[in-house]
Amino acid sequence: MWMGIDLGTQSVRAVVAGDRGEILGSGSAPLAGRRDGVRHEQRPLDWWTAVCAASRQALRDCPAPRALAVCATSGTVLLGDRAGRPLTPGVMYDDGRAVTEAARARTPPSWALPRVMWLLREYGGGAGEAVRVMHQADLVLARLAGTPLPTDSSHALKTGYDLERDDWPRRRFGKLGLPDGLFPDVVRPGTRIGEVGRAAAEETGIPAGTLLVAGMTDGCAAQIASGALTVGSWNSVLGTTLVLKGVTSSPVVDRAGVVYSHRAPDGSWLPGGASGVGGGALTTAFPDADPARMDALARAHEPARVVAYPLVATGERFPFVAPQATGFLLGEPASDAEHWVALLTGVGLAERLCLDYLDLLGAPLHGRLTFTGGAVRSGYWSRLRADILGRSVYIPQYSEPALGMAVLAAYGAPATTTLQEAASRMVRLRHVLRPDPARTARYTEPYLTLVDELERRGWLPGPVAAHARTRTERP
Structure with missing residues (x-):
């Protein structure tokens, strides 16, 4: 039995999975935060309270796990003391207050390193003697073990960790006024790092002595849960926003x-x-729509005459960087149903542009494409996206990040020789969608219209737009 814990934005999820991927127990607990303009914080102790509740639910009617791993939101950080106790709020991955620090650090504002610098400025501890940087997962692991543990290189990436050298960039940090003692030790995901202690066992219901395995960020956890782990495979996670992640040899x-x-x-x-x-x-x-009803009405309006770029908020990061970008509609929808299908289609067109951008960078795209995330609940939308992309799509039966961490726990225990072996055994396929070539051809014109408009607005670089156009001409 293997356990995975997922620290999300709105909730904590815990699952216990058997060696063949059967879900034997699951639990969840809500999380709340403080949002005020660009500010977004959560109370670290709330994470622990939610972990305790979710774990007890998951273990209520199933055997105890042999090992567990934890994933969390990428870029969420706090400062803690040397015993692993929180000294500051958890500054969330989309908190936007570290703009000045991002410019100094020369990193995107979405990265954690600028937030670390901001926390030091706001809360003190710049000498690094009394504080340490902690990621969201680190706080929970410290409580589980009863002592601070090494962080994993996946959560450390956006804090500035150099993955190729497997070390913190100490000279660079020195120039930024960040001392060595501020940052935790780092291990590769899947490494055994400790055991659940007696105090945590009483609070969570997880037996003392359960192995703790270093985890990954939630996006990586979702990829493991998708089973897309061979070179050239990609997983597209579509929920509130869209994340694409693949596998390459370099x-x-x-x-x-x-x-x-x-x-x-x-x-x-x-x-x-x-x-x-x-x-x-x-x-x-x-806001009050019934998605199933709107999907049924949308079928009669394909392809929509209106072309949409459906951004959730201001700013875009992929397939181009444009902080000023806003969502738009080209044309006026004749009905709510046409507006609905235009938004669904717009996401698929943006997804296609992301894949074209990856092709421009030389990333291999020949492997499986998997769809996960909340959007797969809409069979209509998944099929529409497959037709727009012109690719077969694989949809797992169960693909939550918490399952990905259960797979990683099985790999790290160790119970298998490779992560791919663990995933192939534990990830179950629900079905495969095959694209309709005739329908794929109908979306070439809307795609080119969108590419032209994004370039005209100055958001999409010319070489990227040219490559996207060239890709439509390939057989």
Whole structure:
């Protein structure tokens, strides 16, 4: 039995999975935060309270796990003391207050390193003697073990960790006034790092002595849960926004900083990017809609005469960087149904542009394409996206990040020789969608219209637009 815990934005999820991927127990507990303009914080102790509740639910009617791993949101950080106790709020991955620090650090504002610098400025501890940087997962692991543990290189990536050298960039940190003692030790995901202690066992219901395995960020966890772990495979996670992550044998170099690469437990690379388009645009446009009913009405309006770029909020990060970008509609929908299908289609067109951008960077795309995330609940939308992309799509039966962490726990215990072996045994396929070539051809014109408009607005670089156009001409 293997356990995975997923620290999300709105809830904590815990699952216990058997060696063949059967879900034997699951639990969840809500999380709340403080949002005020660009500010987004959560109370670290709330994470622990939610973990305790979710774990007890998951273990209520199933055997105890042999090992567990934890994933969390990428870029969420706090400062803690040397005993692993929180000293500051948890500054969330989309908190936007560290703009000045991001410019100094020369990193995207979405990265954790600028937030670390901001926390030091706001809360003190710049000498590094009394505080340490902690990621969201680190706090929970410290409580589980009863002592601080090493962080994993996946969560450390956006804090500035150099994955190729397997070390913190100490000279660079020194120039930024960040001392060595501020940052935790780092291990590769899948490494055994400790055991659940007696105090935590009483609170969570997880037996004392259960192995703790270093985890990964939630996006990487979702990829493991998708089973897309061979070179050239990609997983598209569509929920409120869209995330694409794949597998390569070497890092994908992107001087524009749109695509970045995590390091997989087996030494391969997991490049990807996060777009601002997604299902959140549907919620904004139709807050009280019944998605199943709207899907049924939308079929009669394909392809929509209106072309949409459905950004959830201001700013885009993938397949181009444009902080000023906003969502738009080209044309006026004749009905709510046409508006709905235009938004669904717009996400699929943006997804296609993301894949074209990855092709421009030289990333291999020949492997399986998997769909996961909340959007797969809509069979209509999944089929529409497959037709727009012109690719067969694989949809797992159960693909939550918590399952990905259960798979990683099985790999790290160790119970298998490779992560791919663990995933092939534990990830179950629900079905495969095959694209309709005739329908795929109908979406070439809307796709080119969108590419032209994004370039005209100055958001999409000319070489990227040209490559996207060339890709439509390939057989």
